[in-house]
Amino acid sequence: GENVGLHLPTLSVQEGDNSIINCAYSNSASDYFIWYKQESGKGPQFIIDIRSNMDKRQGQRVTVLLNKTVKHLSLQIAATQPGDSAVYFCAERMDTGRRALTFGSGTRLQVQP
Amino acid sequence: DTEVTQTPKHLVMGMTNKKSLKCEQHMGHRAMYWYKQKAKKPPELMFVYSYEKLSINESVPSRFSPECPNSSLLNLHLHALQPEDSALYLCASSQLLETDTEAFFGQGTRLTVV
Numbered sequence: 089g090e091n092v093g094l095h096l097p098t099l100s101v102q103e104g105d106n107s108i109i110n111c112a113y114s115n116s117a118s119d120y121f122i123w124y125k126q127e128s129g130k131g132p133q134f135i136i137d138i139r140s141n142m143d144k145r146q147g148q149r150v151t152v153l154l155n156k157t158v159k160h161l162s163l164q165i166a167a168t169q170p171g172d173s174a175v176y177f178c179a180e181r182m183d184t185g186r187r188a189l190t191f192g193s194g195t196r197l198q199v200q201p
Numbered sequence: 202d203t204e205v206t207q208t209p210k211h212l213v214m215g216m217t218n219k220k221s222l223k224c225e226q227h228m229g230h231r232a233m234y235w236y237k238q239k240a241k242k243p244p245e246l247m248f249v250y251s252y253e254k255l256s257i258n259e260s261v262p263s264r265f266s267p268e269c270p271n272s273s274l275l276n277l278h279l280h281a282l283q284p285e286d287s288a289l290y291l292c293a294s295s296q297l298l299e300t301d302t303e304a305f306f307g308q309g310t311r312l313t314v315v
Contacts, residue, residue, distance in 0.1 A: 122303055
């Protein structure tokens with residue numbers, strides 16, 4: 089795939105503010121989406137998922153929005169905390185055929201105390 | 202128990218060595234995965250096993266050889282690797298390949314090829 093560069097896009101927010109992380113997915117045949125959080129030196133950790141028959145799903149302090157028309161996914165984190173600092177990846181899975189997760193390029197979230 | 206356990210956590214190997222990475226889960230999951238992750242990049246799929254059978258091989262070089270000896274274990278055998286194979290190798294599992302459920306990831310093995 090294309091090298092998107094050495095630096096991850098970074099979102100810097102103040103503690104207590106709301107964060108919005110965006111993801112453009114590639115395959116219109118994808119029907120299941122997950123947001124993962126990855127802290128330094130650790131494996132990806134599940135945050136929230138959404139199926140293509142939904143456009144919004146809420147968890148504890150997190151909301152995922154899905155816009156299939158423009159193939160866009162977003163993760164909203166309410167009242168961001170320093171512990172939310174990490175790299176966030178969206179992942180998509182196709183409805184048929186290659187049914188394994190494909191990850192987007194990631195966004196680093198930095199929370200300033 | 203929602204853990205995927207990977208061993209070793211760190212591995213340094215020479216280009217002529219043979220080593221193995223191990224992954225274990227006891228969640229009853231029948232789909233298991235190997236991903237490779239380079240610094241500042243997303244995980245990239247290497248192999249998928251479903252019911253202990255290889256389901257997907259993402260055109261991975263033969264110096265990487267996966268093995269699924271039973272439903273709880275997944276190995277990745279390494280031989281004659283190159284320095285550019287240095288990366289974080291992540292194992293994951295999910296209930297079934299056919300269902301929309303999350304994949305659980307291990308902490309990874311940080312591999313350095315010298």
